[in-house]
Amino acid sequence: MEKILTLGIETSCDETAAAVLRGGRELLSNVISTQILLHQKFGGVVPEIASRKHIVNIMPVIDEALTKADVNLRDINQIAVTFGPGLAGALLVGLSAAKSLAYALKIPLVAVNHLEGHIFANFISAPKLEPPFLSLVVSGGHTALIKMLGYNRFELLGQSRDDAAGEAFDKIARVMGLPYPGGPEIDKLAKLGNSTAIDFPRPKVDGYDFSFSGLKSAVLNFLNTAQMKGESINSADVAASFQKTVVDTLAEKTLAAAEKFKLDKIVLAGGVAANSSLEKTLREACQRRGLKFFYPSKILCTDNAAMIACRGYYQSLEKIFADSTLNAVPNLGL
Ligand code: KG4
Numbered sequence: 001m002e003k004i005l006t007l008g009i010e011t012s013c014d015e016t017a018a019a020v021l022r023g024g025r026e027l028l029s030n031v032i033s034t035q036i037l038l039h040q041k042f043g044g045v046v047p048e049i050a051s052r053k054h055i056v057n058i059m060p061v062i063d064e065a066l067t068k069a070d071v072n073l074r075d076i077n078q079i080a081v082t083f084g085p086g087l088a089g090a091l092l093v094g095l096s097a098a099k100s101l102a103y104a105l106k107i108p109l110v111a112v113n114h115l116e117g118h119i120f121a122n123f124i125s126a127p128k129l130e131p132p133f134l135s136l137v138v139s140g141g142h143t144a145l146i147k148m149l150g151y152n153r154f155e156l157l158g159q160s161r162d163d164a165a166g167e168a169f170d171k172i173a174r175v176m177g178l179p180y181p182g183g184p185e186i187d188k189l190a191k192l193g194n195s196t197a198i199d200f201p202r203p204k205v206d207g208y209d210f211s212f213s214g215l216k217s218a219v220l221n222f223l224n225t226a227q228m229k230g231e232s233i234n235s236a237d238v239a240a241s242f243q244k245t246v247v248d249t250l251a252e253k254t255l256a257a258a259e260k261f262k263l264d265k266i267v268l269a270g271g272v273a274a275n276s277s278l279e280k281t282l283r284e285a286c287q288r289r290g291l292k293f294f295y296p297s298k299i300l301c302t303d304n305a306a307m308i309a310c311r312g313y314y315q316s317l318e319k320i321f322a323d324s325t326l327n328a329v330p331n332l333g334l
């Protein structure tokens with residue numbers, strides 16, 4: 001039997017993306033049109049601008065994904081699209097494109113949760129990976145520890161009570177005068193600094209929940225106080241010390257959950273998974289404890305449609321389809 005071709009569509013934030021996936025894990029194309037430069041001068045994503053740019057980009061991006069995969073629209077068997085969480089106007093552009101194409105081609109539509117999609121990026125990067133495993137999802141909007149028991153069985157162990165990890169990176173970077181998105185900038189700057197130079201308070205939250213707003217305020221206070229006193233700061237040390245505090249907190253909770261729930265595979269997901277220190281810290285800790293560690297290739301860490309196509313494929317195996325009444329759910333949880 002010919003393998004199913006899934007067209008994935010993702011427009012939840014500031015990347016317009018489309019991808020073609022054969023079967024569950026063979027990526028034929030992965031096109032990402034980023035709007036970062038457009039939003040950079042505002043220091044963050046401007047929702048109205050994002051929606052308008054998605055409208056301009058969506059069809060050319062889908063066309064490019066089909067061309068790169070060397071397939072026609074008629075060859076596509078199903079369409080998987082992000083319906084939340086994300087910016088309402090941005091989500092609606094991808095949804096409208098996906099619904100119209102599915103209707104015109106008379107093929108099934110699959111509604112994908114963006115956060116679940118991030119986890120599934122790992123199935124493309126590691127074709128042999130299978131549940132059960134423990135996943136740490138760290139993105140711009142979410143921080144969560146998830147027990148993944150099957151392809152369609154998730155159990156949320158804990159999540160951020162306030163700021164997401166990526167959000168803290170972006171806000172601190174902004175105050176330090178670094179461009180948006182701040183995560184990769186802090187990552188780069190931290191390589192030049194001393195991570196034990198400043199003792200920022202470690203967030204203390206019970207169980208498997210996270211909280212990064214206290215740490216964020218501590219770093220912002222540190223920067224403001226230095227500015228008011230006219231003292232110069234070593235911004236590389238600030239970046240390195242802040243990053244170490246976040247990474248240690250994430251790693252500690254993840255390792256504790258793996259031990260408690262006797263899971264021997266740890267799977268990192270989301271934009272902050274691209275952080276070199278987080279990846280290194282978890283990889284080394286897993287090695288020491290005899291755990292297997294997975295994280296997606298860099299291009300699959302941040303927002304893309306390949307992960308959406310992959311998540312959609314595994315939903316379609318259990319006939320979890322959507323219909324034309326599908327709407328955007330901006331605050332969709334796990
Ligand atoms: O998953 P993602 O692309 O979008 C959301 O679903 O939110 O994540 C974007 C987040 C941003 O906050 C960005 O600063 C962060 O991921 N990020 C990083 C790195 N690369 C991206 N944070 C830390 N270190 C990085 N190398």
Ligand code: ZN
Pocket residue numbers: 114118139140270271302303
């Ligand atoms: Zn994302």
